[in-house]
Structure formats: structure tokens, C-alpha cells
Amino acid sequence: MPLYELSSDLIAEIPTVTYASLGLREREDVQRVLREHIDVISPDTLILAEEFGEWIDSRRRIDLLGLNRDGSLVVIELKRTEDGGHMELQALRYAAMVSTLTFEQAVDAHQKFRESRGLLPASAEIIIREFLDIADGPVAFSNKVRIILASANFSKEITSTVLWLNAQGLDVVCVKMRPHSFQGRVLLDIEQVIPLPETAAFQIAIREKLVAQEALATSGRDLTRYRLQTSQGETFANLPKRRLIYKIVAEAIKLGVKPIEILDAVPWRQANMFISAPGRLSGVALMATASGRSAARYFCDDAELFHVDDHTYSMSKQWGLRTEDAVKKILDILPTNHGLQYESEV
Structure with a gap:
């Protein structure tokens, strides 16, 4: 659909032009700007590398290699042409090539990417871990590789191919x-044309449900529930791990333990256990100060926030294999006779 200018007495079409007629180049102009604003075509994506070609045939290079918050790698291919050329076949080759990329290789690629752009010194590993909200332990990317094709237009040949690929379980976006x-x-x-935005959420939900079912059947996920009793005699039952440690942290703060003391007790979570900001803030206001952090990953309802020394804190919901270690470490720094007791429920 063309764009139109609406004035008081007419609707005038704004002409579509080509990148070539504007003197815009694929890599130097379009790719450079998209690299800095990738959310316009791929939300929740961290760019790991540009012109990535860390394989034997170095002539083949991915325009932009990204990482989604869900742990899937993202191959982003750009074309200035009016029909997209044969970019879907090229992107498939690239997706196959990066499907075996390890966390260590991604860290190395991102470090080189930052250095090549003259960005401020920072640990690529910390950046990626904070982006994924995985403070410690091994990191394994999803087996799925997302492909994003961006072009001025797409031929019927490409759109038909992409629709078929998605029907086979691939994740390709035009x-x-x-x-x-x-x-x-x-x-x-x-404009996202495949999948249509109106149906994308449903298609993704179906795909994620199938993935979750497979993961639950094969991963041996820990579904242990806990019972917690406080010194005031309150009992909380059927608590998952994340809710257990939240309740214990809340009780610790009630007993006068500072968030910094809690972080010292669980040093492996110092990078992302809390989001904090000065003042007494609401959950919405606090999350607005935390660029790139998802509210879904934090206890950030107003009633769940901690207010300590004129600062507001929100605690992470992301807890893994060392949750019970963290619980024991926090209990160790509580005042004597704190009265907190917990046990697993059968």
C-alpha cells in the first residue's frame, strides 16, 4: 500500500522510490542505520556481529547476526533490490551455518564487533548474559534459528517459499x-508481511507450546514446591522456587538486612538480582529506568517492590539450579532466631 499525505482538501500519494535513486547503499547506509535501530524489524534483539563469516568459506557473510531474548540466534539479511533476489536461500545457508554456534563463539564475535566499532570497553560475556538474564552457569542457545529478510519488496517466489518453510516449523519473517x-x-x-502481525502471536504461541511440551518431556524440569513459615506464624504453601526466594528476601529486608548485604551473600547474582533506582517509585516508573529489561522477568508490581534507604528495588524472577544455595546463603546472614523455616512439599 502506498503512503498518502492528508491535507484539508486532498489526499496525495507520496511516491515510492528506490534506494538506488536516493543514492543509498545496502551496507554503508541501510545496514548501518538498521544496526543501531534493529528493534524496528526485530524487537528484543541484540546485535552480536556485522558481516559475520566465521567459517571456512569466508566469502559468505551474514549482514547482521543477532540474538533474541528467548535464546535463539537471528540471521538478518538485507537487500536493496525490488524483489529480494534469492535472499531466502542465502539466509537458509547462513542459518544452517550458525546453528552450531556456541556461547563462547558468540562472546568472541561480539567482542570483535564492539572493538571494530570503537565502543567503550566492556565484557561481551557480561553484556550477553545480562541481555539473556542468565547471571551464571552454562548458556545454550536455542536449536531454532530465526531468519529475518528485509527488502523493499518480495517476489511471489520468495513469499511462497517462506510460507512453506514456516509451515514446516521454521521461523522466517519478511x-x-x-x-x-x-x-x-x-x-x-x-511493514511485516510474513507472518501477518494479526496472526503472528497465535502462530508463535502454538510453536512455543510445542517447544515447551517437548522441553518438559525431555529436560527433567524441577517443579518442586515449598512451604515457608515466618517468625510471625504466617505460612505460605505451594511456592515455586522463584516465589520461595522472593518471600525469604522480603522477610530479610523486614528484619533490617540491606539489599547490598543480600548481594554479598549471593555474589553470583550481583549483576542482575535487583533493579534499583533512587526515590520511592512505582513498578512502572522503576522499569522505565531499566532500559532493555523485561518487566515479565522481575517482581515489579507495586506491592512486590522493596523500598530501602530512599531507593526502590525490584527482584529478578529468573532463578535456576542454585536457588536453594541462594536461600541458604541469605538465611545465614539473618539475625539470630529469625524464625524462618522452609521445606519441600511432596
């Missing part, structure tokens, strides 16, 4: 990026 010239400016009309 995004149109049509340039328009308007009063000396370049407007970019960005």
Missing part, C-alpha cells in the same frame, strides 16, 4: 522497507 521521498526527506514504510 519485512518490507519501502523508501519514499517527501519534501527533501526520506520516509521509510516498514
